[in-house]
Amino acid sequence: MATHGQQPWGGHPAMEFRPGIIPLRPLNLGDLYGAVIKAIRGNVAATMGLAFVTTLIFLVPTTALGAWVASKDSLDIELDPSSASDPVPLAGALGSLVPSLGTSASAVLLTGFVAFVISQAVMGRKVTAGQTWEGTRARLLPLVGATLVTGLAILLALAVILVLPVIAVVSAATSYDNSGLVGAILFAVLAGLVAVLLVLFLSTRLAFVGVAVVLEKVGVGQGVARSWRLTSGSQFWRVFGIRLLTSFIVGLAAQIVAFPLGLIGGVGAVATGDPENLYVFQAIVAGLTGLLTGALTTPFTAGVDALLYVDQRIRREGFDVQLITAAQADAAGQAPGATAAR
Numbered sequence: 375m376a377t378h379g380q381q382p383w384g385g386h387p388a389m390e391f392r393p394g395i396i397p398l399r400p401l402n403l404g405d406l407y408g409a410v411i412k413a414i415r416g417n418v419a420a421t422m423g424l425a426f427v428t429t430l431i432f433l434v435p436t437t438a439l440g441a442w443v444a445s446k447d448s449l450d451i452e453l454d455p456s457s458a459s460d461p462v463p464l465a466g467a468l469g470s471l472v473p474s475l476g477t478s479a480s481a482v483l484l485t486g487f488v489a490f491v492i493s494q495a496v497m498g499r500k501v502t503a504g505q506t507w508e509g510t511r512a513r514l515l516p517l518v519g520a521t522l523v524t525g526l527a528i529l530l531a532l533a534v535i536l537v538l539p540v541i542a543v544v545s546a547a548t549s550y551d552n553s554g555l556v557g558a559i560l561f562a563v564l565a566g567l568v569a570v571l572l573v574l575f576l577s578t579r580l581a582f583v584g585v586a587v588v589l590e591k592v593g594v595g596q597g598v599a600r601s602w603r604l605t606s607g608s609q610f611w612r613v614f615g616i617r618l619l620t621s622f623i624v625g626l627a628a629q630i631v632a633f634p635l636g637l638i639g640g641v642g643a644v645a646t647g648d649p650e651n652l653y654v655f656q657a658i659v660a661g662l663t664g665l666l667t668g669a670l671t672t673p674f675t676a677g678v679d680a681l682l683y684v685d686q687r688i689r690r691e692g693f694d695v696q697l698i699t700a701a702q703a704d705a706a707g708q709a710p711g712a713t714a715a716r
Contacts, residue, residue: 391694393701394498398694401685403616410677413495420491420506421673427503428487429480429668436476437661444469444653469657477664481672486510486517486588488676489683493589496684497701513588520587520594524580531576532569539565578614579605585683604686613682620678628667635663 390397395409395416414421490509494501501509539562546555582601586592592600605613639659687693 395495400689406681417491419503424487426669432476432480433661437473440469440472440657441654444657473661482521484672485584485676489585489588489680492680516587520583528576535569582683624671631666632663
C-alpha cells in the first residue's frame, strides 16, 4: 500500500482523487494557492461579494467616527503650553486608526464565511452568499468569542513580557540616570524581540481556532486544543512559513491599493487650503483602503488558513479518507449535509 507522498507498487503514479478544488492528498504550496484562487473565482458572491458587503457594513460607521474624531482639535495635546509650537495632532492620529477597527471586525466574520466556502469547494460544491450565511450564522458568535479569547491571551502574554521593561525605562528616565537608562533601553529592546517571537509563535499555534469552531462546531476551548494539536511538531514550521509568505503577499497587494488612494487623499486635503482637513481626509482614505483591501485580500488570507487546516487534517488524521467517502456518497446521491465540515 502506498503512503502519502509515495508511489504505489509497480512504479505507476497514483491516480489523484479530486472532487473539488484540491486533490485529496497532502497539499503543496502550489496546491494551496491555486485552490484558494479557484474557490474565490468559483464563488465570487460568497467570497468577495460577502467580503465587500461585510467590510462596508463595519467601515461606514467606523470611518464616519474616524473623520469626526480627526476634526476635533480639542483632543490635540500641547507638550509645552508656554511655547509657540503646534500641539501634537492626537485627534488626527486616532481618527486615522478608527477605521482599522471596522476592518478587523469584518475580517473575523469573513474567516467563518470563507472557511465554509472552502469546505464546500473541497467537495466540488458551489455556494451562494445566502447559503454561506445560512451555513455559518449559528457559529458567528462562537467565532467572535474565540477571536476575543485568543486575542486577549496574546495581549496578556505580551503584557507579562513588556511591563517590567517599560517600568524600567520610565523609572530610569524620570530619575535622570543615564547609565541606567541605557541598560533599561537594552532590556526593553530584548524584551521587544522576545515579544515579537511570542506573537509569531502564538498566532501560528492558534491559527486554526476560528476554522475549527466554525467547521467542526466545537467550543472555544476545544477549538484552541484542535489548533494547538494540528500545528504541533515539525508541521509548525510549515504552517508558520506559508502564513508568513501569505501575509507578505497580501501586505504587498494592500500597499499597491493604498498608495494611489493615499496620494489622492493628500492632494485633496491640500487642495482645500485647510491643513486641518488633512487628518479628516486621512481617516476617509483609511476607510476606503480598508474596504478595497478587505474585499480583495481577506478572502485569500482566510482561504489559505482554511486549506491549511484541511491539509493538516489530511496529514495527521487521514481526513482524505473521510472526504473520499463523502464525495462517493455525493456521487451516489446520498451526501450527508455537512460531512466536509467535519
